[in-house]
Amino acid sequence: MPALAPRPELSIVVPVYNEADNLAPLVARLEPILDAHVSSWEIICVDDGSRDGTLAALRALNAQDSRISAISFSRNFGKEVAIAAGLDHANGEAVVIMDADLQHPPEVIPAFLAKWREGFLNVYGQRTDREGESPLKRNFAKAFYKLFASFGETELPEGAGDFRLLDRRVVEALRALPERARFSKGLYAWVGFRATGVPFAVADRAHGESKFRFRKLFSFAFDGISSFSTVPLKIATWLGVAIAIVATLTGLYFMVRTLLFGTDLPGFPSLIVSIMFFSGIQLISLGMIGEYVGRIFAEVKRRPLYLVGERVGFAQDDSAPPRGDVLPPGIG
Structure with a gap:
């Protein structure tokens, strides 16, 4: 049996979507930093169904340096899945996850490595400002962190994102998590x-330009809260109980008032408003339940987390990772 190739000291995982123009500048800044601070390294780019020349650029980079490899999805599966695929394919003793647009400065990686060598297994980049964002996005982010801190099962460090270094033990723990609706x-x-x-x-x-739009960010935030908390379902229950109590007290009030003072002329506007209000509450509650049922439906189908259309720089006999699958030749 041939000896297994030694693990590189560091893997860089880069999810990319329509980032053809950013790849060469990213690699140009990464390579001297990696050569100076680690004994061996690899860069794994995950092409999330790009429509520009991203895949061609990745092939060219691999031709120049075999330490740069790529996975190309059969279609767009989303950044969260791209990160999972990168972790599936990364072999390093530590893995750095970063974006391709250079908003995550490669020059921070030596600080990550220093903390890792001190014994920290999960070293996250913590952004110090949000000056480049719109007031709406900044306030939305603050509200999300407050909601998650109040309702979530775990605590998120404010300002922490995907830019981070993970020790091999953390990577293996993340790979063992099978869920499809992923909030990294x-x-x-x-x-x-x-x-x-x-x-x-x-x-x-x-x-x-940024690929995230406000609608997508809102959906992403709801995925995060619903993946780590059942509070939205409990809110529907509490709201139903509160409305039932109010309705009961209101009924008792009108019963006593009728016995004492007789019947007033019926008010149709108040009746219509009440019906519309309670109908809205019911639909919101059903919608919350539907969101959770939809996630259960996605999990029980057990489809692969992603489909790989092409691998660049990987051995042809590499087996498909456990959460993904490779399309046969001629399909895709």
Whole structure:
């Protein structure tokens, strides 16, 4: 049996979507930093169904340096799944997750490594400001962290995101989590291990524009809360109990009032408003239940978390990772 290749000291996992113009500048800044601070390294880019020249750029980078490899999805599966695929394929003793747009400065990686060598297994980048964001997005982020702190099962460090270093033990723990509706920030906190933060300032995008829109951010926030808390369901229950109590007291009030003073002329506007209000409450409650049922439905189907259309820089006989699958030749 041939000897197994030694693990690189550090893997860099980069989820990419339409980032063709940013890849070469990213690698140009990463390579000297990695050569200076680790004995061996690899860069794994996960192409999340890009529609531009991202895959061609990744092939060119691999041709220049075999330590740069790529996975190309059959379609867009989302950043959370791309991160999971990168962790599935990363072999390093430690793994750094970062974006391709250079808003996560590669120059922070030596600080990550220093904390890792001190014994921290989960070293997260903690942004020091949000000056480049709109007031709406800043306030939305603050509200989300407060809600998650109040209702979530785990505590999220404020300002911490996907830019982080994970020890091999943390990576294996994350790979063991099978859920399809993934909220990585919550999963990083849920698995535990010794963690610390490294402050950094978010840089401007090198090229292109952000792929996140407010609607997507809202959906992402709801995924986070619903994945780590059943409080939305409890709110529906508490609201139903409160409304039932109010309705009972109101009924008793009108019964006593009728016995004492007789019947007033019926008020149709108040009746219509009441019906619409309670109907809205019922629909909201059913919607919350439906969101959780939908997540159960997605889990029990047991589909692969992602489909790999092409691998660049990996051995042809590599087996598919447990949470993904590879499309046969000619399909995709």
